[in-house]
Amino acid sequence: MPVTAGHRDAFTVALTAQLPGLRRYATALVGNGAAADDLVQDCIERALRQAAKLEELQRIGGWLRSILHNLYIDDLRRRRRQGVKVDLADVENSFAVVTPARDHASIIDFERALATLTLEHRQILLLIGLEGLNYQEVADELEIPIGTVMSRLARARERLRGEMERSSPRAPETGTSP
Amino acid sequence: MSDRPQITDEELHAYIDGELSRVRAADITALAQYDRELARKIAAFRADKARLVELYGPVGERPVPAAWLHTIERAQRRSTIWPSRQTIYAIAASLALMVVSMATYKIIKPSDEDPTVAQALAARHESLVMTDAAGTVSTMEAANHVVQDILGPTIKTPDLSKLGYTLAAAHAMPERKAVTIDYRDGQNHVFTVYLSHSPGTERFDMLKRGATRICVWQDEELSAVMVGEMSAGEMLRLATLAYAGLTAA
Incomplete structure (x- = not known):
């Protein structure tokens, strides 16, 4: 897509409109509000540099998430190379404590x-x-078959539930109508 | 229990997410009524899913840091200050055209009002006072027909329900080759989209007239002027959803 003045303006408006959702996603992905905000800032800068690569403005949400995801992976790799230990205390001291x-x-x-x-x-x-x-939207965004989306989701939820039950073996909720 | 339908993990989660066929979902609903373990699992997975939204959903409601907006503004300014050679020629040509048009326009109509905006505001006013006029429709299907009759088959009526706005009326203005679409939210706020053929230039502007925000967004083919009494943030969100929703699949 050629980046003309009109497209650039449309792009920055769409980018601005995506920021609250991108921050929500980053916070949940990283588990730390301050680190998530830094990640979004880097994501905005990269998105502005690479605006010409976005072919359809409607897909800006997924495009931004994929930039953010790549930046996060880069950051984890860098920290691992530098020997920074990321432990759960970071998580405990971050988002949960500032959340009412x-x-x-x-x-x-x-x-x-x-x-x-x-x-x-x-x-x-x-x-x-x-x-x-x-x-289907997830399959498109991650460029994987829908069957992989389903199996990956099932494994992710099973593991999350397993961890929850291991950490707090209290009676699980029942009574919700299926 | 060998006659029970087998439920795979994938199916169970598709059921929780509402992605399973109606028939298969009914099987699982029936099964969960007498299988306590299945009902417990479903409730627990649903609770985990709801917890994600409860915990992180409010983050998306907070005002975004000013530094992010400054980064975007700076980038926009840089691209305005240092345009490409091609853009400089385009700007020079536009300026020349603007000088000629403004001179002509001031002779015809001694007002500094932007004609695109003036037309849209007049159309919005007409549309709001003439809700029962001929050519007014209020269903998405009928609105699509009106839009496509006037603007062509590639354009459709945007669905703004994601942001709480539902279609109130679409009004054909064949003499102007334009369509006005009014949406209302739960508090009866009106958001109007005025669609017409573009003069051929790309444009994006956000304007304010008193309490009214106006967003002009046009490409080479279509001009969309969006009007509503709302914050800049809300206008940005609505305008983005509306503009993206104008293209028929």
Whole structure:
């Protein structure tokens, strides 16, 4: 797509409109509000540099998430190379404590459980559970078959539940109509 | 229990996400009524899914850091200050044309109002006072016909329900080769999209007239002027959804 003045303006408007959702996704992916904000800032800068690569403006949400995801992987690799140990204390001291919650302990359990999942599993849980994408949209965004979306999602949810039950073996909720 | 339908993990999660066929979903609903373990699993997975939204959903409601908006503004300014040679020629040509047009326009109509915006505001006013006029429709299907009759088969009526706005009326203005589409939200706020053929230039502008925000967004083929009494942020969200939703699949 040629980047003309009109397209550039349309692009920046669409980018601005995506920021709240991108921040939500980044916070859930990273589990740390401040780190998520830094990641979104880097994502904005890269998106502005690479605006010409976005072929359809409607797909800007998925495009931004994929930039953010790549930046996060780069950051994890860099930190690993530098020997920075990322442990769960970081998570406990981050988002959960600044979140007003009825049941603080269960929020921390949930965040801790989410943080133990692989990035691939967290990604699929968030795209469907938080961002509300349907299976086909996720398949398109991740460029994987819909069957892979389904099996990956099932494994991710099973692992999350397993972690939750391991960390707080209290009686699970029942009574919700199926 | 060998006569029970086998449920794979994938099917169970597709059921939770509403992605399963109606028939298969009914099987699982029936099964969960007497299989307590299955009902417990479904409830637990649903609770985990709801927890994600409960925990992180509010992050998306917070105002975004000003630094992000500054980064975008700076990038926009840079591209305005250092345009490509091709853009400089285009700007020079546009300026020359603008000088000629403004001179002509001021002779015809001694007002500094942008004609595209003035037409859209007049159409919005007409549309809001003439809700029962001939050519007014209020269903998405009928609105699509009106839009396509006037603007061509590649254009469709945007669906703004994601942002809480539903179609109130679409009004054909054949003499102007334009369509006005009004949407209303739960508090009866009106958001109007005025569609017409583009004069052929790309344009994006966000304007304010009193409490009214106006977003002009046009490409070489279509001009969309969006009007509503709302914040800049809300206008940006609605305008983006509306503009993206104008293209028929």
